[in-house]
Amino acid sequence: MTLSLPLPDQPAHAIAESVRTGAVSARAVVEATLARIDAVDGRRPSTSPGPDDPENSRRVHAYISLQAEQALERADAIDAQVARGEDPGPLAGVPLSVKDIFCVAGTPSTAASRMLEHFVAPYTATPIARLQAAGAIAIGKVNLDEYAYGSSTESSAFQPATRNPWNANCVPGGSSGGSAASVAAGEATLSVGTDTAGSIRQPAAFCGVVGLKPTYGRVSRYGLIAFGSSLDCPGPVTRTARDAALALQAMAGADPHDSTAAALPVPDYSRGLDQGVRGLRIGLSPDYFRIRYPDPTTGEIRDTELPPEIVAATRAAAEALARAGAEIVEDVPLPNTSFGIPVYFVISRVEAASNLHRFDGVKYGHRTQQTIRDLRDMYRKSRGEGFGRQPKLRILMGMYVSGAQYASQYYQRALRVRTLIRRDFESVFDPQGAYRLNALLTPTTPTTAFEIGAVYGNSVLMQYADLLAVNANHAGIPALSMPGGFDAGGLPIGVQLFGADWDEATLLRIAHTFETLTADAAWRSRRPLALTQ
Amino acid sequence: MLSFEAVIGLEIHIQLNTHTKIFCGCRADSWGAPPNSNICPVCCGLPGVLPVLNRIAVEKAVLLGAALDAQVRDESFFDRKNYFYPDLPKGYQITQFDQAIVQGGHFDVPMPDGRIVPISITKAHLEEDAGKTRNDVAAGVRQIDMNRCGVPLIELVTGPDLRSAEEAAQFLVRMRQLLRWLDISEANLERGHLRCDANVSIREAGATVLNPKTEIKNVNSIDAVRNAIEAEIARQIGEVEAGRRVSAWTLDWDDETQTLRKMRSKETEADYRYFRDPDLLSARLTPEWKRAVLATLPELPLARRSRFIVDYGLSAYDASILTEERALSDYFEAAVKALGGNPKTVANWMMNDILRVLNESNATASDLAFKPAHLAETIRLVEAGTINRATGTALITKVIATGRTPTELIAAEGLAQISGDDALQALAQAVLDENPQQIEAYRKKPSLLKWFVGQAMRKSQGKANAQALERIFLCVLPPADV
Incomplete structure (x- = not known):
C-alpha cells in the first residue's frame, strides 16, 4: 500500500527499508521532499516579512531555514554506504525537520526569536545527532512560537507563521507547529519537537499526525534551548505510531551531557507494536471530558463541556480498542487536573525567566546598535529589541512569582500542587492500586485548530489550549497524541494516551493497534488541503 | 571609657584543585592561559547546554565536611542564583542555597600564644565560579575572560566567633594548611585560590548582642585580612565613640592604599530569586x-602534631614545623620508620637540612628526589662514623x-671520613709546619684551636673527623698562657 504513495508521503519505516535495500536512493527521497517543500511551503518567513499576498497565505510556511545542500550531500553519503554494502542505519534516508529550538551545528538556531536570528550553533543537540547517526537526514529547521512560548506558532518572530495544512486560515497549534505541519504536508517524514505543556501533542492533534512526549529523562535535552527545564521533553512527530517508535528508539537513552537523562535501558519499541491490546486496562476520566478554568475577567471558576465531536472521537477510539480486547475502565478520578494550568503558569515562567537570562547581548545573539549609556542600558536595549512580547510577558511573570516576597505564595506552592498532580497519576497507574491502568485515554485538546488571530493576544485563553495535555509534563509521564477523526469543518481531532513512567512502548502499541483497526475508515484517506491545491 | 571587642565572621571562597571544571570537561586550572582559551559551550552558557556535576568536587566537599566535624548531607541540592553580570554567562550562578552539602561543624585554630580558638562553621557549599571582567576605562571597553567560568568552588561560612584581626588571620593560615593537607585546593592566595570576605562588628567587651555588621570584600591575603579588619575595627570604634551608629555597609578593601571604601548600603541588596536548578539532580x-x-580522610594536622610530641618526644616547636604540610610530616615519619627509631635525630636533620633544601628548591617533600630512605641511610652512615x-x-x-x-656516592667520590690517628696526626703536623706564627698566637688566644681544626679539615677536603682532630691539636699545641 505504502509503495503506491509518493515518496514524501511514505512512512519512515518504508523509506528506510527502500533506501537500505537500494530500491530507492536517499538522494531521490531528499529531492522529492525538497520538491514537496517547494510546492507547498511558500516563501521563507523572516523577521521583516512585508505584506502577505493571497497566494502565500495559502502556503504552509513550516520552515524557517532549509539546509538543502547539506541534506543532499548526506543523502549521497548514505547511498554510497549502501553501495558499499554498509548499513546506514534504521532511519536511512528519512527526511527530518527539526524544531528550530534545537542547536544543530552550522545551522542558524533561532528559537524563532530576533534575539538569535543570526546565531549559528557550534554543536548539535543530542537527540538530533542520534537521529542523524541512525541515518535520518536533516532537511531544515521549522517554525515555532518564540522560545516555544505559545500554542499556535503565531508568536514566532519569523513571519508569516506556519499555517495548518488542513486549513490555511487556522493555526497548526504550537509551539511545535512547524514540526506538525511539515510532517502533515509531507515536507518531512519525521520531525523533532519539544513538549513543555503539550507543545508536541497539541499541534500533532491540530495537524492530524502522531506526536509523542516521552517520559521526562527518556530523551536528552542537551542542545534544546531551554524553556521550562523541568518540563521540557524532546519527542518525535510522525505520521504513524511505528515511525514514532523508530524515532524514539534512535533518540532515547542516557547522555553524558545531560544528568537528567535517565541511565535506564531502552526497550525495543518496535517489537511489541503488533501484540494488540487484549488485556490492557485503558482508563477514561471525567476530569478529561470537561474544561475547568477561571473566567479571564471575573476569575470565577467555570466548567465547560468539550465539543461533542471531540468527546465522540475519543469514545469511538475507546470502543474500537475495547472491541480489540482492551478493558475500558470508566470514571477514573484525577482530581487535581484543573490545577495543571495555574501551576504551569507559575513553574514554567520562573524557569523561563531564568533560562532567558543568558540572552544579554554580551556573548552571542542580538546586541543593540543604539548608543548606550552603561551596561544596564546595553542589557535593557538589547533585550528590549531582541525579545518579542511572549518572552517579555514570561520574564515579568517569572520574576514576580519567584521574588523573595512572593516565592512561597506562588512558586513553592505551585511545586507542592505539582506533587499532587503527580500523585493522581501514580495512583491510577499503580499495578497494585484500585485502577491498575496501562494507559489513560483522553482528548488531546479542548478544541480543534482555531483560526489565526482568534486567540492570539490572550495569554490566559491560549494557555487553556494545553489544559488536557499539561499534566503529563507536571507528572513527567509519557503521553501520545494520535489522529482520531475529523470535525465537521474538516479539521483533525487528536486523541491522547497517558502512560506510566518509561512505558512509551504500551502507548505506541495502543496507537499502532488503533491505526490498524481504523485503517479502512473513510477519514483515514483524507488528505490535507495544502496538498490538493 | 568603654572597652570593645570585635565580632568577626569569614566567608571564604575556596578554589578546588579538581582536574576539570565543576560542570564541564574543561581544565579547572587556567593559570597563565590566554583569555578565553579554556572554554566550551557549557561553561560559556551557550543556548541549550546543560551542566553535569563533577563527582570529584563533591568528594572534596565531603572530605572537608568530615575534617570540620560537620554534618555532610546525604542529599544536597543545587540552586540558581539569578543576576546579570557580563562575566556570568548564564545570567545565573549554580550554587547551593538552603541545602548545602556541609552543614555545621567547627575548626580549632591554634594561636601563636598557644591558645586553641574553636571556630564554628555555619556551612560550606559547592558552586561554580564566574569569569573575570577587565574594565579598560580609557578605551571605554569591558573585556571578559571566561576561563574561570565553571571553576569549582566551595564557599565556607564561619560563625561570628573570631575576636580579633589576628585570630582571623590565623584562621586563614590554618584553613590554608588544612585545604592543602586534604588535597582539596592548592590554596594559593596570590592566585586567588582562597578569596575572603570578612563580616565585622564590635560590641562592648563581654556583651552577647550582635550589632550591625559591615562586610569587607576582597581581602585576599593573610596581611589584607589582618590589616583590613584592624582598620575596620578602629573605624567602628571611632564611630561609636563619636556617638554615631555603624551602618550595614559593604566595604571594599584597597590593598594598594590600605584603605576601606564604601561599595553600597546593604539595604539595596539584590533579590537573587533562588530556586532549585532543574538541570541538575540532587x-x-x-x-x-x-x-x-x-x-x-587522613589524620589531621593538630592530631598529628600532638602525636609527634607524645610518640616521638619532639618539642612543640619542632612538631608544629614538621606538621605544617602533610607531605613533610609523611616524609618525617617515613624516615623514622626507615631508620628504625631515633626520631629526634631525624627531626634534627629535617629542621636543619631537609627544610633548607625544600625552601631552596621550592619543592614539596613528596617531590624530593632525596627520599626518606636516603635520609635514614645518611643518618646511619654519620652515626657509624663512616662520614x-x-x-x-x-x-x-x-x-x-x-x-x-x-x-654509592661515598664509594664513588671517596667521601668516607678520615678517622685513622696516623692520617689525622699527619694532617695536624702539616698545618703546624705551615703556620708557626699561629702557634705563637695560640698561646694568647686559645680559641684559635678551631682555626687549626678548620685548616686541617680543608686539607682533607672536609672528610676528616673534626672531633678527633681537635683532640690531636690539643695534644700537640703548646699549652696556652691562660
Whole structure:
C-alpha cells in the first residue's frame, strides 16, 4: 500500500527499508521532499516579512531555514554506504525537520526569536545527532512560537507563521507547529519537537499526525534551548505510531551531557507494536471530558463541556480498542487536573525567566546598535529589541512569582500542587492500586485548530489550549497524541494516551493497534488541503 | 571609657584543585592561559547546554565536611542564583542555597600564644565560579575572560566567633594548611585560590548582642585580612565613640592604599530569586560511596602534631614545623620508620637540612628526589662514623643531582671520613709546619684551636673527623698562657 504513495508521503519505516535495500536512493527521497517543500511551503518567513499576498497565505510556511545542500550531500553519503554494502542505519534516508529550538551545528538556531536570528550553533543537540547517526537526514529547521512560548506558532518572530495544512486560515497549534505541519504536508517524514505543556501533542492533534512526549529523562535535552527545564521533553512527530517508535528508539537513552537523562535501558519499541491490546486496562476520566478554568475577567471558576465531536472521537477510539480486547475502565478520578494550568503558569515562567537570562547581548545573539549609556542600558536595549512580547510577558511573570516576597505564595506552592498532580497519576497507574491502568485515554485538546488571530493576544485563553495535555509534563509521564477523526469543518481531532513512567512502548502499541483497526475508515484517506491545491 | 571587642565572621571562597571544571570537561586550572582559551559551550552558557556535576568536587566537599566535624548531607541540592553580570554567562550562578552539602561543624585554630580558638562553621557549599571582567576605562571597553567560568568552588561560612584581626588571620593560615593537607585546593592566595570576605562588628567587651555588621570584600591575603579588619575595627570604634551608629555597609578593601571604601548600603541588596536548578539532580551520597571517600580522610594536622610530641618526644616547636604540610610530616615519619627509631635525630636533620633544601628548591617533600630512605641511610652512615655530619649534608644535593644512593656516592667520590690517628696526626703536623706564627698566637688566644681544626679539615677536603682532630691539636699545641 505504502509503495503506491509518493515518496514524501511514505512512512519512515518504508523509506528506510527502500533506501537500505537500494530500491530507492536517499538522494531521490531528499529531492522529492525538497520538491514537496517547494510546492507547498511558500516563501521563507523572516523577521521583516512585508505584506502577505493571497497566494502565500495559502502556503504552509513550516520552515524557517532549509539546509538543502547539506541534506543532499548526506543523502549521497548514505547511498554510497549502501553501495558499499554498509548499513546506514534504521532511519536511512528519512527526511527530518527539526524544531528550530534545537542547536544543530552550522545551522542558524533561532528559537524563532530576533534575539538569535543570526546565531549559528557550534554543536548539535543530542537527540538530533542520534537521529542523524541512525541515518535520518536533516532537511531544515521549522517554525515555532518564540522560545516555544505559545500554542499556535503565531508568536514566532519569523513571519508569516506556519499555517495548518488542513486549513490555511487556522493555526497548526504550537509551539511545535512547524514540526506538525511539515510532517502533515509531507515536507518531512519525521520531525523533532519539544513538549513543555503539550507543545508536541497539541499541534500533532491540530495537524492530524502522531506526536509523542516521552517520559521526562527518556530523551536528552542537551542542545534544546531551554524553556521550562523541568518540563521540557524532546519527542518525535510522525505520521504513524511505528515511525514514532523508530524515532524514539534512535533518540532515547542516557547522555553524558545531560544528568537528567535517565541511565535506564531502552526497550525495543518496535517489537511489541503488533501484540494488540487484549488485556490492557485503558482508563477514561471525567476530569478529561470537561474544561475547568477561571473566567479571564471575573476569575470565577467555570466548567465547560468539550465539543461533542471531540468527546465522540475519543469514545469511538475507546470502543474500537475495547472491541480489540482492551478493558475500558470508566470514571477514573484525577482530581487535581484543573490545577495543571495555574501551576504551569507559575513553574514554567520562573524557569523561563531564568533560562532567558543568558540572552544579554554580551556573548552571542542580538546586541543593540543604539548608543548606550552603561551596561544596564546595553542589557535593557538589547533585550528590549531582541525579545518579542511572549518572552517579555514570561520574564515579568517569572520574576514576580519567584521574588523573595512572593516565592512561597506562588512558586513553592505551585511545586507542592505539582506533587499532587503527580500523585493522581501514580495512583491510577499503580499495578497494585484500585485502577491498575496501562494507559489513560483522553482528548488531546479542548478544541480543534482555531483560526489565526482568534486567540492570539490572550495569554490566559491560549494557555487553556494545553489544559488536557499539561499534566503529563507536571507528572513527567509519557503521553501520545494520535489522529482520531475529523470535525465537521474538516479539521483533525487528536486523541491522547497517558502512560506510566518509561512505558512509551504500551502507548505506541495502543496507537499502532488503533491505526490498524481504523485503517479502512473513510477519514483515514483524507488528505490535507495544502496538498490538493 | 568603654572597652570593645570585635565580632568577626569569614566567608571564604575556596578554589578546588579538581582536574576539570565543576560542570564541564574543561581544565579547572587556567593559570597563565590566554583569555578565553579554556572554554566550551557549557561553561560559556551557550543556548541549550546543560551542566553535569563533577563527582570529584563533591568528594572534596565531603572530605572537608568530615575534617570540620560537620554534618555532610546525604542529599544536597543545587540552586540558581539569578543576576546579570557580563562575566556570568548564564545570567545565573549554580550554587547551593538552603541545602548545602556541609552543614555545621567547627575548626580549632591554634594561636601563636598557644591558645586553641574553636571556630564554628555555619556551612560550606559547592558552586561554580564566574569569569573575570577587565574594565579598560580609557578605551571605554569591558573585556571578559571566561576561563574561570565553571571553576569549582566551595564557599565556607564561619560563625561570628573570631575576636580579633589576628585570630582571623590565623584562621586563614590554618584553613590554608588544612585545604592543602586534604588535597582539596592548592590554596594559593596570590592566585586567588582562597578569596575572603570578612563580616565585622564590635560590641562592648563581654556583651552577647550582635550589632550591625559591615562586610569587607576582597581581602585576599593573610596581611589584607589582618590589616583590613584592624582598620575596620578602629573605624567602628571611632564611630561609636563619636556617638554615631555603624551602618550595614559593604566595604571594599584597597590593598594598594590600605584603605576601606564604601561599595553600597546593604539595604539595596539584590533579590537573587533562588530556586532549585532543574538541570541538575540532587547530589546523593550512597553509604558505600561516602564510606569510600571518608576512608581516604587522613589524620589531621593538630592530631598529628600532638602525636609527634607524645610518640616521638619532639618539642612543640619542632612538631608544629614538621606538621605544617602533610607531605613533610609523611616524609618525617617515613624516615623514622626507615631508620628504625631515633626520631629526634631525624627531626634534627629535617629542621636543619631537609627544610633548607625544600625552601631552596621550592619543592614539596613528596617531590624530593632525596627520599626518606636516603635520609635514614645518611643518618646511619654519620652515626657509624663512616662520614661526618657535613658530608652527610653535602650528600643531599649530590643524591638529588645524580640520582645515586648515599652509599654509592661515598664509594664513588671517596667521601668516607678520615678517622685513622696516623692520617689525622699527619694532617695536624702539616698545618703546624705551615703556620708557626699561629702557634705563637695560640698561646694568647686559645680559641684559635678551631682555626687549626678548620685548616686541617680543608686539607682533607672536609672528610676528616673534626672531633678527633681537635683532640690531636690539643695534644700537640703548646699549652696556652691562660
